[in-house]
Amino acid sequence: MNKITAILVDDHAVVRAGFRLLLSTGDKIEVVGEAARGEQALQLYQECRPDIVVMDLSMPGIGGLETIRRLLQRDNQALILVFSVHHEQVYVSRALHAGAKGYITKNSAPEILTEAIDAIVRGECYVERGLLKNPPEAKNTRDYHAILSEFSPREFDVFRLLAEGMTAQKVADQLCLGHKTVANYATQIKKKLQVDTTTELAHIAVHLGMMQR
Template sequence: MITALIADDHPLFRRGLRALLGTMGEVEVVGEATNGAEAVTLAASLRPQLILLDLHMPGGDGLTAIRRLTALPQPPHILVVTMVSDDDSVFAALRAGARGYVLKDADEPDLIRAVLAVAHGEALFSPGVAARIMTFFSARPATDPFPGLTASERNVLQLMSRGLSNEAIAGSLGLSAKTVRNYVSNVFAKLHVASRAEAIARARDAGL
């Protein structure tokens, strides 16, 4: 059973989200929060595995809440469910520690898929958000620290440097796990490193 907490300041949306989750036999909603600060307090006491959280709420914003939630001794997986999809919001949420990002107007099957994926430690994004991520990662800087990498290999390296597993990278980029493993092997060979930790260190040193 997946325990979930809903954090949103709109009671009608919370009610609808709770009803949707209630149709999923494997999910139990253990609490509701109306702002980010309340979400952190409830998460510390209820210890849900998953939090569905809006970014913009009064009395404690979502980004601050994500940072505080990921610092808990038993941090929950966080799925952002919001109306905003601008680049700043998307990447700020990912940097803060969110594992998924879907829009409130997503179809029910897409939202259910995101809930299950993020609850199990995977990363999943709405199609429009995923497209923004791909565009961002495909944009090479004027001075490329790793000119030998292809665009796909660079995308994988950037996601590795953000702590994503191969499975999570595959889910976020819409690739098979085997394809991601091949890209990771290519990255190791081209960067002349022997481990994931070394590759991540090189990427972070380069500012990726």
């Protein structure tokens, strides 16, 4: 039986080494390539044509969500499993909306990674148990989930980093964008969310469960 071929996309070499070691313990999956960022993943996918891409969301450069979008733009049959530290529902929803076929967290049991890959290659979707839920929203608050669902991948990345307290310059460095571009994104984001400050963006992120109080 042919092995499932996979490429690993994560900006931490140690994490990729752990993925590779974990997958090599079985005889069903073969890692055929690694990338540290989305731009490299797009090129590697063209070269390797793997059965599945296992990738993080938080990476320098174009980031995970935009990588998902571009991969599917080039090949609408591409299978993508997100393997992330983020367990909040807003990240799961964004990844699945972008086109990922599965989502698991890095603190999941080791066998979950293999199980998820196997399921997705069989044509199923796989989301780690407990990640998709419907927590009660606070009364009399805007439906921020609906607003964020309309954000582009870049807008979402800028929103997330600004909410975490990064300056516009640091966000620009992290995402490999110009400072003016980030400033324009920030203006658009605040306008859509009807807020004036990055502190208010942080409050929204807390409300959505993306950050701790």
